[in-house]
Structure formats: C-alpha cells, structure tokens
Amino acid sequence: MYAGFSGARESAAASEDDMWAGAFEFLLTTAASWVLMPLLLWAGMRVLRETGNTVLVLVGGLVWAGVSGYFTDDIDRAGGHIPVLALAAFVLLGTALAGADTGRRD
Numbered sequence: 567m568y569a570g571f572s573g574a575r576e577s578a579a580a581s582e583d584d585m586w587a588g589a590f591e592f593l594l595t596t597a598a599s600w601v602l603m604p605l606l607l608w609a610g611m612r613v614l615r616e617t618g619n620t621v622l623v624l625v626g627g628l629v630w631a632g633v634s635g636y637f638t639d640d641i642d643r644a645g646g647h648i649p650v651l652a653l654a655a656f657v658l659l660g661t662a663l664a665g666a667d668t669g670r671r672d
Contacts, residue, residue, distance in 0.1 A: 596634070603630040607660070622663040629659060 604627030611619035633656055634641065637648045 596638070599634050600627070600631045603627055603634075611664070616664070619664070622660060625663055626656075626660050629656065 604623050607626045608619065608623045611622065633648065633652055637652060640646050640648060
C-alpha cells in the first residue's frame, strides 16, 4: 500500500479501465499539502514565539497552493519534486512575509 501521489499512481495502474482510478488519492494528497503547509507555517511561528503571523500564514498558504499546483506534474512522477529554485523563492517570500509589519503593536 502506497500513500500520496504514488498511491494514486498504483490505484490508477491497478484498474486501467476506470478513468477516475486514483483521483481520490490524488485529490486527498493535494488537499493535505494545501492544509498542512499553512499549519506548519503557523506552528513554526508559534514555536519561535512570534506573533502577528497572519500575513505569513495566509499569503504563504496561498502561494504554496499555487506553487504546488503549478508543479503538480513534477511532483506526480516517481522521484519527482518541486524544483529547487521554486522552493528557494518560496522560502525567500516566507522570510519577507515573516518580517511584514501588520500594524499591530504588543
């Protein structure tokens, strides 16, 4: 039993006559990625005791959905991953957003 995109590929390969085989696994994996990244951004900022991270979590989560959606074909192959330059750009954006002033003073 495989999980994630490899599980979707295995399910699709097991039933070649079903056009929708593997679609549930693919959508579940994509949705988990889109939910987990903002959660990880938020949790990381909380662990660092940073406050006012709403901009980072919201914009970072939306950008992650766009980046992972754009590179789905790269991710959805055996050994596939998002290109390093795209990940580096995401990290730089996250760093800039972490320093964004939301106008809130503690």
